[in-house]
Amino acid sequence: MSETLNLLKTLIQRESVTPNDAGCQDILAQRLSSLGFTDERMDFADTQNLWLRSGKNPPLFVFLGHTDVVPTGPLSAWNSPPFEPTIRDGKLYGRGAADMKGGIAAFITAVERFIADHPQHNGSIAIMMTSDEEGIATNGVVKVVEVLEQRREKIDWCLVGEPSSSQRTGDVIRVGRRGSLNGKLTVHGIQGHVAYPELAENPIHSFAPALMALTAEVWDNGNDFFPPTRLQVSNINSGTGAENIIPGQLDAQFNLRFCTELDEATIKARTQAILDKFGFKYDLQWRLSGNPFLTSQGELIAATHAAIKSVCGYETLDDTGGGTSDGRFIAPTGAQVIEMGPVNASIHKVNEHIDLDDLETLSRIYEQILANLLA
DSSP states (O other): OHHHHHHHHHHTOOOOTTOOOOTHHHHHHHHHTTTOEEEEOOOOTTTTEOOOOEEESSSSOOOOOOOOOOOOGGGOOOOTTTTOOOOEEEEEEETTTTTTTHHHHHHHHHHHHHHHHHTTOSSEEEEEESSSSOOOOOOHHHHHOOOOOTTTOOSHHHHHHHBBSSSSTEEEEOOOEEEEEEEEEEOBBEETTTTTGOBBHHHHHHHHHHHHHHHHOOOOOOOOOOOOOOEEHHHHHHHOOOEEESSSSEEEEEEEOOOOOOOOOHHHHHHHHHHTOOOEEEEEEEEEOOOOEEEOOSSHHHHHHHHHHHHSSOOOOOOOOOOOTTTTHHGGGEEEEEEEEBTTTTTSSTTTTEEHHHHHHHHOOOOOOOOHHHH
């Protein structure tokens, strides 16, 4: 059994459902402390954060990951227990195998081999881990970055081990992500009897044309790196459950995944202008999950392209699709940030898995990236 596979199995056995770490970070710290990495914990509230660093000189290369996983879903739907790593047909099954304990295991063993081969390498290497990526991400990487910024500890290159690959390992890397802005809307009406609508005010009826306007709005046309901004309604709730009552309130939640053509303030102003046109009373609360970021060029992208070509023999595609990642907290510091990890076909699903050959390939790619940048 390879070192990478052995480590991944050990990590999967830890039931680290967000925001629990379940001891995963202790395992990583123990392995790398023996190689001279400093072990620093930056825990906030119920979130465990780990900062491991070797070296004091720039440039600083950081591997960013999360040890928390999403809930399993119904256990009866799994072909094997989700926290008992199981090999079948050349694949390792278990919650977190691809998202993203596979990436973590691959990077740790890549670092171990790289340092063994290049003990006098240039620059510094660090590993940043959090247990709050799959949750609301308020006490994880965003807080660690604040500490590093206060200490003027600057990151030059950051590789996020999220499952970016599509069909085969390394065929896609994420060089940016869209921003994510959440809206929570309450429309106020007047409750009454359906037989006397003139004595009531139906918030569903009031909101219907505004909903059409919001979803039909052309927010932007995207650009060379990002698709157009989109608004999606995720929840609408109203009514008392009775068929003869006009409700007095409607609650709706929506999200905008926005590109670099827009910013938070502009989206808020345009949304409120649309709602105000229809004359109903409402309250609107916002939560910014993250701003868009883009690494369009630089040494990190070049090193990653070269590593994938060297190890796999094919070219990779630069892309900005998918959801959000903790890279959104690193990019504002000025660091070059990309995401490159396992195939994402099974992430968050029942019977999540990673191909055993892909796991070893990923570790070799990570090692070659380090060699390209720091050897």
